[in-house]
Amino acid sequence: MRSVFPSIEAGDPVSLGAAAARQIPVADAESSAAVALEWICTRQTISPKRLVEPGPTAQELDAILRCAAAAPDHGLLRPWRFVIVPAQRRAGLGEVFAAALIDRDPGATLEQIEAAREKAQRAPLLMLVVAQLGAAEPPIPVLERMVSVGAAVQNMLLAAHAMGYGASLTSGQAMTSPRLRALFDLTPGEEAVCFVNIGTVAKRKAARLHPAVESFVSVL
Numbered sequence: 120m121r122s123v124f125p126s127i128e129a130g131d132p133v134s135l136g137a138a139a140a141r142q143i144p145v146a147d148a149e150s151s152a153a154v155a156l157e158w159i160c161t162r163q164t165i166s167p168k169r170l171v172e173p174g175p176t177a178q179e180l181d182a183i184l185r186c187a188a189a190a191p192d193h194g195l196l197r198p199w200r201f202v203i204v205p206a207q208r209r210a211g212l213g214e215v216f217a218a219a220l221i222d223r224d225p226g227a228t229l230e231q232i233e234a235a236r237e238k239a240q241r242a243p244l245l246m247l248v249v250a251q252l253g254a255a256e257p258p259i260p261v262l263e264r265m266v267s268v269g270a271a272v273q274n275m276l277l278a279a280h281a282m283g284y285g286a287s288l289t290s291g292q293a294m295t296s297p298r299l300r301a302l303f304d305l306t307p308g309e310e311a312v313c314f315v316n317i318g319t320v321a322k323r324k325a326a327r328l329h330p331a332v333e334s335f336v337s338v339l
């Protein structure tokens with residue numbers, strides 16, 4: 120496993136979880152915290168067009184998914200699930216993207232239809248994020264469940280980044296298409312939120328400037 124996190128040993132598939140549980144000696148704690156903060160703040164979107172092979176190995180993907188499972192989850196509803204789209208199902212997803220575009224815009228050009236189709240072929244790892252927002256017990260508000268979904272997704276983006284991969288989220292109007300819902304067997308109460316794309320970074324853009332803290336924090 121590639122890692123920028125020094126206390127995680129290369130090749131150790133369980134090390135992400137183990138590192139969190141580990142009692143880090145005080146002398147190492149500060150540098151570990153500094154690396155973790157750096158790692159969180161340097162995550163950036165890498166467009167699927169810039170994500171190439173190799174993608175995460177099966178072991179790495181398992182570690183990434185276990186990070187999702189560490190997300191805060193009020194009521195322990197686990198209000199999300201993920202659907203991996205393997206290579207042999209990409210063409211089928213591309214047809215759904217193309218048909219969804221034609222549904223929305225019957226006048227779409229052949230070029231636009233082909234571009235929609237091609238979106239299913241990018242990034243070595245492609246995974247749909249499904250939010251489960253229907254009736255639940257305990258009745259945790261939908262807004263809180265979406266926070267849990269977002270936290271699970273962010274944990275995966277950060278895990279991929281820590282392993283040295285690039286990652287991004289993609290969405291768009293096809294997410295609400297009945298065709299996409301049918302392909303992924305979404306049940307009533309489930310919503311397709313976005314795709315997670317992960318792979319090796321072919322080219323990186325300059326990171327964006329993050330908003331200043333004072334622009335989003337106040338004191339009551």
Ligand SMILES: Cc1cc2nc3c(=O)[nH]c(=O)nc-3n(C[C@H](O)[C@H](O)[C@H](O)COP(=O)(O)O)c2cc1C
Binds near residue numbers: 164290327
């Ligand atoms: C739910 C969700 C869906 C997104 N969908 C898209 C998308 O379809 N296309 C895109 O270019 N970026 C998409 N993004 C990524 C944002 O554009 C990106 O996070 C933002 O520009 C900030 O850049 P950064 O991630 O590098 O900090 C999505 C982000 C979220 C949270």
